[in-house]
Structures are given as C-alpha cells and as structure tokens.
Amino acid sequence: MRPSTPPTIRLVDYQQPAFWIEKVNLKFALHPTATKVTSEITFHANADRGDGPHDLRLDGRDLKLIHASIDGRDLADDEVLCDAEGLSVPADLVPQEGFTWRCTVEINPEGNTALEGLYMSNGMYCTQCEAQGFRKITYYLDRPDVMARFNVKIEGEAPVLLSNGNKINHGSWQDPWPKPAYLFALVAGELEVVEDQFTTRSGRDVVLQIFVRKGDEDKCDYAMDALKRSMRWDEEHYGREYDLDLFMIVAVDDFNMGAMENKGLNIFNSRLVLATPETATDANYKAIEAVIAHEYFHNWTGNRITCRDWFQLCLKEGLTVFRDQKFSGDMRSHSVQRIEDVLTLRARQFPEDAGPLSHPVRPEEYIEINNFYTATVYEKGAEVIGMLKRLVGDETYRAACDLYFERHDGQACTIEDWIRVFEDVSGQDLTQFKLWYQQNGTPVVSVDEDFSQGTYRLTLRQDADASGHRIDKAAQVIPVMTGFLDTDGSEPLPEQCLILDAAEKTFVFEGLTAKPVVSLLRGFSAPVILDHTMDSDQRMFLFKHDSDTFNKWEAGRGIALDLLCDMARGQLVKGANFADALRTIALDGALDPNFRALMLTLPSEDAIAVHMGHLGAVPDPEAIHRARHDLKKTIAKQLASDLPELFAAMRVRGPYSPDADAAGRRALRLAALGLLSLLDDCAAAQDLYWGADNMTEQFAALSILISAGKGADAIDAFYKQWKDEGLVLDKWFAIQAGTTPPEAALDVVRALGEHGDFNWKNPNRFRSLIGGFATAPASFHRADGRGYEFVADWLIKLDALNPQTTARMCGVFGTWKRYDKKRQTLISTQLRRIQKTPTLSKDTGEIIGKLLAG
Known part of the structure; x- marks a missing residue:
C-alpha cells in the first residue's frame, strides 16, 4: 500500500520555533549496528513568540528512544509521544522559560544505506547532515535558524575520532561558533593524515589536515595546495580570514554529494580530493580546485552566516558558486572559465527552467528539501550574484559584502537581508531586481535594429518565452553588455551595459557613419536566451x-x-x-x-x-x-594538413603539471587528436593510449577508441591496469556507458551492470554507469524505448536504499516532452511504472509527480 501524500512546506508559513537552543553536549558510543547517542540540550524561550504555552516538538527519524528527561526528571513512556517524524512532550511538562533536555537514542549506522545522518562507508563512520540528516542522529530542532554551540565526546575503538571545531583531546571536540545542526560532522575510522600549515594575514597559524585511507596519502598534494590558495584568495578578495585553529578535510568513498562544508570538518567525496597524474585527468584536477574552494568559502557564506530556512538555500549556494567561479578564473583563465560556466548553465539549468522541474531561484514550496539542490539554486543563483555585481560596480559590491559580513555574522538570514545591504550601500532600489529570485523560467530577449541617417536604434524586448509565446510575467532587470563593430572590426563606440528593465526598451546611438554589427550579451551578462x-x-x-x-x-x-x-x-x-x-x-x-x-x-x-x-x-x-x-x-x-603538426606541437614536455598552461596545451592537443582520428583510422589515438604517461591523455585516447568501435583491447587493458583504483574504475564504467556507439551501448551497459565491480550501492559507481548511459542521448533515447526501461529498472532498485541519489537521477527524464509522440509515450510509461512502486520514497515521488504533471 502506497504511503499518503507527504505535506507541502511553504515559505509563507515560516514561523520561528517556540524555543531556541543555547548549548549542545553530544556523546557518541560508536557501534556499527547499535551506536548510542546521548544529547544534553539547553533550551530557552523565544521571546518573540507570545502565543504559549508550547509543547516541545523535536525532529527525529529512525531513532530508538532509550531514555528522556527534562531538568533531570525522567519522562515516562506515555509522556513522550513518538511518531515517524519526531517526538512531542506536552506543554504542561515543559518549563516555558527554559530547561535542559537530555535523551539517549540508539541508531544503526551500518543499516543506513540512504547515506544521511550517521552511516558507514567501508568500515568508517561518517555523517551527512545537510539538509535534514541530523534528525537521524538524535532528537533535535533540525532547522537552519536554530544555531548553537556544540561540545562533542566520541567513544570508540577507531584511532581517528573527529568532529567540528577545535580538538580538546582524543575524541573530545569543542566548536566555539554557533551553528545549525546541518553543519554538524563526525568521522571515525582507521585513517592517515596529511598535514600542512597556513598563516593568516593577521599572523595566526592554522593547522591543515586531510584524512584519507591508508595508501592514499600521496594523492592529497593538489587538494592541499588548492586549500591554501583558497584561503589566501578569500582574504585578498573578500577580507575573510579563517576562524579556527584547525581545518580538516576527510575523503569518503560513499557520499551522495560532491562535498559538505561542515564547520572546520569538511567531508568530501573522495573523487574531489584524491589525484595523481596517473589516476586523475586535468578535468579532475580542475574540479578538485573548484570544490575545495567552494567548501572553504562556505566558512563565511554559509557557516558564519547561514540560511533562516531552506527556501533561502541560494543565499549560501548561489553566492558561494559565484565566488568559486571567480577564484577558478583567477587561477586559470577568466574567458575559458566563463564559457565553461555558461556551458554548464545551459546544459543543466536551462532545461530545468524549460521543463516540469522549473522553479524560482528561491522556491516558494517543496515536499522534500533534498530535491532543491538544483542547477537553478546553484548555477542560476550564481548568475544572479554576477548581475548584481555588474549593476552596482566592483567597489560597491565589495563594500556591500563587507557590510553583510559585519551586520549578519552569526545570524540565519534571508535573501531580503542580502538585498538590503546592497540597497543601503548603493542607494539603489533593488525591488525589481529581486524578481530574479521570485520568478522561474529563462527570459528571452528579442532584438530589433534600425539604422537611418547616422542614428542606430536598438530595441530589446523580454515578453516571450523560448517558444515565442507571450508570457505574463513582470519585467526583470537584465544587464546586456553590448559592443559595436564597424566593417573593419574596429569599435566606433565604447562597450556599454544596456539595462533592460521594461517589457520593451529602445536605445539610441547617434553620429555613426554606418550601421554597426552589434555584439550583444557580451560575457553572457545575464542568464537569458538571446533571440537575435x-x-x-x-x-x-x-x-x-x-x-x-x-x-x-x-x-x-x-x-x-x-x-x-x-x-x-x-x-x-x-x-x-x-x-x-x-x-x-x-x-x-x-x-x-x-x-x-x-x-x-x-x-x-x-x-x-x-x-x-x-x-x-x-x-x-x-x-x-x-x-x-x-x-x-x-x-x-x-584541417587535415594541420592536425598532425598541431597534435605534435601541443605536446607538453617534462613532468606532468595540472597548471592552466599545461592543461590548455593538452586540451588543444586532444581536440586535434579527436579530429585526426577520423582521418587516420585512430592510429594516433592507439599510439597515445599505449604510450600515455598521464590519465588525461590515456583516458581521452580510450574515449576516442571506444567511440570509433576500436577499443576492445584498450578496455581490457585499462581494467587490468586500474582495477584496484576505485576512482579510476568509475571512469572505466562511465566511458563505456557514455561513448560506446549507440547501436551497441545498451548491451554494453547491461553486461557492465552484472560486472563484479559494479557496486550499485555506491553513488559514484551508480552515476558512472547508469548516469553515463542516460546522458548519452542517442543511446538513451533509442527508438524502441529499451533504454528508458533499463534506467527505470535501476532507479526503482536504488530508490529502496538511497532515495536522494535516485531522485536526482530522475532528472534524466526531465526533457521528455521535447521528443516525438512515440518517445513521449515510451517515457511516460516508465515514469508511471516508477510512480506505482509501492515503497516509492517521497524524494523520488515528488520528482516523478512533477515530471508527469509538467
């Protein structure tokens, strides 16, 4: 029997809690299947809530309550009302001015396959608490506006026992900064540590530690270097200095996300930490650099200042993505970074905006918050920050950020708080600009031009959607960076930022000798579709x-x-x-x-x-x-006569380096190889594969060979060479799923699904094979619909164990209505089959419901 429809959570219904939390003491007695967690929590009344008396309501899931007390008085079983989502204590048993709550619960980390809360990853204890995983650890007010100081004691046999903040002694940790529960972290296991040091601009020494499994110590150098560069960059560009004595990163094999910014103890998917030239590509190195920076930058834009509620998720994520993009541009190439950022936006966010999963940058309602970790919140959220910076100017942007950090340090904030500091510093009314947070969809800017007697008129409109249909939405503020080119390529007018803030607006330019060729939306100055x-x-x-x-x-x-x-x-x-x-x-x-x-x-x-x-x-x-x-x-x-020379000229001599110059040369060399292989029957690709001394070139050559149907020997050799390296084996699965010729791809992935190394319970491995196939359009969208059935089978299977990863993977069906009627019917059949699964999670159920309704 299907569970009842879960409730919809709405922004307009936000209400502060009846009680705030001052201090939290946690004690963990670790055991793989029976960990005991004792919490002692100091509550005080919320003076802004005058509607008491109030019950005590705490969030909790999959917890076995052993004991509970208030102010030292043990609570009887009939005084604590437990349900699937938490517990309640009646108001007449709760001192309304303040009290100390104490309870002990038992949890099963080994059985926690959803990878939320406290779980096991190959014998190591680790946590993931964002967004609502802490309620799987103990009963708590699991919401981001409740910020408290944590003291943690961990008991267990593992030699490494880690938590947030500063280390008091083995297994004891104290975080001096108040934080919401979603930033709590715990790691315990047999781990090795790679250590370094960073001196802040004020002269404080910070110990930097990266914890990995034995044998991975030599794969941390680049991550450590990226961390130190991130720390220095944040000081120089935002004036933000690190605020603890210790900063730790832990590499975890089983992780639903890329990484998590837990205060002082960042937990990372191991693919975004571990790298050597032999095992990681240039793209891997670049991703490590960007994500290390992203999670570190969260220390201020997410941790010291957090979100009042989960509807404000873009407040921390959009801003931090913008910051990591600018960092990556400084480290490498701003022009290339901008192109790559836009490619990501168009590949992930534009389809989201155009389909049934469309939602504003700040959503107004949700059923499962995990489903709003989306490209709209992250990538489009970053574009909104970029437009704001362009509108107010670089100096005002920095001054507004300084005021934001000063005014709101230690607070849980909203988009309104963020916008207000910019209004206060710039003197501008940003009410209309805030529509970027409130309206969904990608605006379409259409263009009309007229030139007569030296006068050029440029008319811009924003009143249609991507299909040309009129839309009933308020006009947004769209900065359109514009250049003007003469027939010889010169620019008769300086580049200008044209502000389109109405449904239609005409800009007039006088004194031109000829109609210019207009270069619109330079630098992709706004996340819009240009109809020119x-x-x-x-x-x-x-x-x-x-x-x-x-x-x-x-x-x-x-x-x-x-x-x-x-x-x-x-x-x-x-x-x-x-x-x-x-x-x-x-x-x-x-x-x-x-x-x-x-x-x-x-x-x-x-x-x-x-x-x-x-x-x-x-x-x-x-x-x-x-x-x-x-x-x-x-x-x-x-380019036939040029490709061999270009391929040879771009060879990088000497030891491998992941720096921008060397990576750029390899990128051009491999682009030339891809074209050359269409002319030389893959001879150069064969030579490169068997002779490569780095993963970037070996993997690119393998991709070319598989795509051409000539990779059988290389596939076998690659597996034998790298079968003991989990992250490289992920690549082996992914490259076959994504580049095998369409006519053979389904048979290949079916066979790989039966391979002894296909651990489908590991999110990285599942995404590599099933995700790799589902994002190869000609293979996935085969006319007989068997590709849809194959993916649906796997999603149904995974949902029973890991709803979060399953729900995100359902996005591969998000563009189903763009295709012909036959394919639409085949896809909708599979979506309904998933929807009818008796035990379907609310995570996946919400996404499937939206896909079918859209």
Whole structure:
C-alpha cells in the first residue's frame, strides 16, 4: 500500500520555533549496528513568540528512544509521544522559560544505506547532515535558524575520532561558533593524515589536515595546495580570514554529494580530493580546485552566516558558486572559465527552467528539501550574484559584502537581508531586481535594429518565452553588455551595459557613419536566451572579429548549431567555410590553447536538440548523433594538413603539471587528436593510449577508441591496469556507458551492470554507469524505448536504499516532452511504472509527480 501524500512546506508559513537552543553536549558510543547517542540540550524561550504555552516538538527519524528527561526528571513512556517524524512532550511538562533536555537514542549506522545522518562507508563512520540528516542522529530542532554551540565526546575503538571545531583531546571536540545542526560532522575510522600549515594575514597559524585511507596519502598534494590558495584568495578578495585553529578535510568513498562544508570538518567525496597524474585527468584536477574552494568559502557564506530556512538555500549556494567561479578564473583563465560556466548553465539549468522541474531561484514550496539542490539554486543563483555585481560596480559590491559580513555574522538570514545591504550601500532600489529570485523560467530577449541617417536604434524586448509565446510575467532587470563593430572590426563606440528593465526598451546611438554589427550579451551578462536574427555572414563576422572572447565563441557555436540542425533534418550542408574559419582560430598562437580547444569542440547532442526545439523542429537523437559525427569529419578534412603538426606541437614536455598552461596545451592537443582520428583510422589515438604517461591523455585516447568501435583491447587493458583504483574504475564504467556507439551501448551497459565491480550501492559507481548511459542521448533515447526501461529498472532498485541519489537521477527524464509522440509515450510509461512502486520514497515521488504533471 502506497504511503499518503507527504505535506507541502511553504515559505509563507515560516514561523520561528517556540524555543531556541543555547548549548549542545553530544556523546557518541560508536557501534556499527547499535551506536548510542546521548544529547544534553539547553533550551530557552523565544521571546518573540507570545502565543504559549508550547509543547516541545523535536525532529527525529529512525531513532530508538532509550531514555528522556527534562531538568533531570525522567519522562515516562506515555509522556513522550513518538511518531515517524519526531517526538512531542506536552506543554504542561515543559518549563516555558527554559530547561535542559537530555535523551539517549540508539541508531544503526551500518543499516543506513540512504547515506544521511550517521552511516558507514567501508568500515568508517561518517555523517551527512545537510539538509535534514541530523534528525537521524538524535532528537533535535533540525532547522537552519536554530544555531548553537556544540561540545562533542566520541567513544570508540577507531584511532581517528573527529568532529567540528577545535580538538580538546582524543575524541573530545569543542566548536566555539554557533551553528545549525546541518553543519554538524563526525568521522571515525582507521585513517592517515596529511598535514600542512597556513598563516593568516593577521599572523595566526592554522593547522591543515586531510584524512584519507591508508595508501592514499600521496594523492592529497593538489587538494592541499588548492586549500591554501583558497584561503589566501578569500582574504585578498573578500577580507575573510579563517576562524579556527584547525581545518580538516576527510575523503569518503560513499557520499551522495560532491562535498559538505561542515564547520572546520569538511567531508568530501573522495573523487574531489584524491589525484595523481596517473589516476586523475586535468578535468579532475580542475574540479578538485573548484570544490575545495567552494567548501572553504562556505566558512563565511554559509557557516558564519547561514540560511533562516531552506527556501533561502541560494543565499549560501548561489553566492558561494559565484565566488568559486571567480577564484577558478583567477587561477586559470577568466574567458575559458566563463564559457565553461555558461556551458554548464545551459546544459543543466536551462532545461530545468524549460521543463516540469522549473522553479524560482528561491522556491516558494517543496515536499522534500533534498530535491532543491538544483542547477537553478546553484548555477542560476550564481548568475544572479554576477548581475548584481555588474549593476552596482566592483567597489560597491565589495563594500556591500563587507557590510553583510559585519551586520549578519552569526545570524540565519534571508535573501531580503542580502538585498538590503546592497540597497543601503548603493542607494539603489533593488525591488525589481529581486524578481530574479521570485520568478522561474529563462527570459528571452528579442532584438530589433534600425539604422537611418547616422542614428542606430536598438530595441530589446523580454515578453516571450523560448517558444515565442507571450508570457505574463513582470519585467526583470537584465544587464546586456553590448559592443559595436564597424566593417573593419574596429569599435566606433565604447562597450556599454544596456539595462533592460521594461517589457520593451529602445536605445539610441547617434553620429555613426554606418550601421554597426552589434555584439550583444557580451560575457553572457545575464542568464537569458538571446533571440537575435543574424544571417551567416554576420555570425561569421563576429566569429572572426569580435574582441569579446565569449561572444567570439558564441558566434562560432551559433554557426555550428545552425549547420548541425540543418544536417539533422536531412538537408545537404557544406561546412567548409565554417571549418576554414575554425582552422584560422585553431592555428592562432596568440590565443589561449584552452580557448582554441573549446572552439574546436562542437556543441553537444543535447545542445543541438535544444536548438532544434527553438527552431520549431522535433529533435531526432539518432539523426543528431550522425550529424555531429559528419560535421566533425568535414572539419577534420579541412584541417587535415594541420592536425598532425598541431597534435605534435601541443605536446607538453617534462613532468606532468595540472597548471592552466599545461592543461590548455593538452586540451588543444586532444581536440586535434579527436579530429585526426577520423582521418587516420585512430592510429594516433592507439599510439597515445599505449604510450600515455598521464590519465588525461590515456583516458581521452580510450574515449576516442571506444567511440570509433576500436577499443576492445584498450578496455581490457585499462581494467587490468586500474582495477584496484576505485576512482579510476568509475571512469572505466562511465566511458563505456557514455561513448560506446549507440547501436551497441545498451548491451554494453547491461553486461557492465552484472560486472563484479559494479557496486550499485555506491553513488559514484551508480552515476558512472547508469548516469553515463542516460546522458548519452542517442543511446538513451533509442527508438524502441529499451533504454528508458533499463534506467527505470535501476532507479526503482536504488530508490529502496538511497532515495536522494535516485531522485536526482530522475532528472534524466526531465526533457521528455521535447521528443516525438512515440518517445513521449515510451517515457511516460516508465515514469508511471516508477510512480506505482509501492515503497516509492517521497524524494523520488515528488520528482516523478512533477515530471508527469509538467
């Protein structure tokens, strides 16, 4: 029998708790199946709540209550009312001015397969408490606005016993800073430590420690270096200094998320800590750098200042993503970073905005909060911060951030608090700007141009959606960075930020001798869809002459998308002109090699499908796959005489380095190899695979060989070489699932699902195989629907153990209504099959319900 529909939580219903918490003492007696947790919690009345007397209501799930008392008085069984979501004590038993609550519970870490609360990962105890995992550890007010100081005592046989804050002695920890329960952390196990030190700008010495399993000590150097660079960057750019004597990172194999910013004790998915040149790619190194920074930056934007409620999640996540993006740009290349950030936004967030899972950056309601750790909250939330910074200017932005840290340190805040400091510092009314937090969907900016007698009129509109339909939404504030190019590529007017803050607005420019070629939305200055009709000559002109690197890339991408869409619809297209322009850029030694590599990378199959939808066409995944392959081959033929030389010239001599320059050279070298392999029957890729001395090149060559159907020997050799390295084995599963030719992919992943090393209970391994297959459009969307059935089977199986990972994986069905009626029917059949699962979790149930209703 299906459980009843869970309640909907709404922002408008927010109410402060009846009691606040001053202090928490926790004692853990660790045992794999019977850990005892004793909590002593000091409560005091909330003076702002005058509607008492109040029951004591505490959150709790999967807890066995052994004992409870208030102010030393033991509570009888009939005085504590327990249910599936917590417990209540009647008001007449609760001193309303304040009291001390004490209880002991028993929990089963080994049986906690959902990986929320306290659980086991290969013999190691670890926690994940965001968003509502602490209630699986003990009874508590598990909400972010309740902030308290924690003292923790851990008893157990493990040699390493860790928790938040400063270490008092073995197993004893004290956190001097008040924090919500979601930032609590505990780790215990047989771990090795890699240690370093950082001196803050005020002269304090901070001990830095990374804890890993034995044998992984030599894989922490880059993570430690990234941590120190992050700490220095936050001091220099935001004035934020670390505030404890100790900063710890723990690498965990079984983890639903990427990492978690628990105060002073960050817990990381091991794939975002461990790296050597032989086992990690350049992309892995870059991700480690970015996520280390992200979680460290949370120390102030998330920990010292946290969220009043979970509807304010973007307050910490959007701001911190923006900060880590700027850090990565400083460490590497701002132009390349911006392109990569936009690619991520368009691949993950734009489809979310356009589909049934669409929601505002600050949602107004939810059923399961874990389902709102979304691209909209993170990536679009970061774009909103970027627009705000652009509107007020760099100096005002920094001054407003300083005021935010000063005014709200130690508080649980809202988006209104964040916006108010910017209004106070800048003097601007940001009421209209706040609509970015309140309205869902991606605005479409359409363009009209007129030139007459030296006067150029540029009209911008924001009154339609991506399909061209009129929308009934309030006009948002959209900063449109704009450049103007003359016929020789010069710029007769300075770059300007045009503020579109009405449904329609016309901007007038006088004194021009000719109609300019306008370069709109430079740097992708707002997360919008630009509807600007340009012919191929205009796009090619911008591709060759635009001084803005983002718009230069964007023009080339637009040409490629038009060509690919025409090809996918069966039109005979010659891409020689485009290929020739690509050749000029690829060989331009003055350009960043990483940028040149991006230029040589065609839009993804999913991006082509989106573009076809904008053109009013129904995408055919298999036709798109063929079109992309054919255009790559056209480009390869055009660059045939240059590719061997480019491939050789970009070889990086000497020891491997993950720095931006070396990584950029490898990226261009491998982009050239991908094209060259279409001409030399993969000969160069075979040579590189068998001769590579680093994972970046070995893995890229393996991908090329598998995609071409020539990877059998390499696949076997790769497995034999790396079968004892779990993170590399994840790559082995993922590369086969994602790049095997579509006609063979389903058979391959079915067989891999039976492989002895496919531990489907591990989130990384599950995402590698099932997620890798589901994000390969031509394989997943095969016409017979068997790909949908395969993925649905696995989601039903996983949901019984790990609802959080399952619910997130359901997003692979999010764009189902873009396809033809037959595929829609096949997908909806599988969605309904999942929905009818008798024991379906509320996490997955909410997502499936939205997908079907959308």
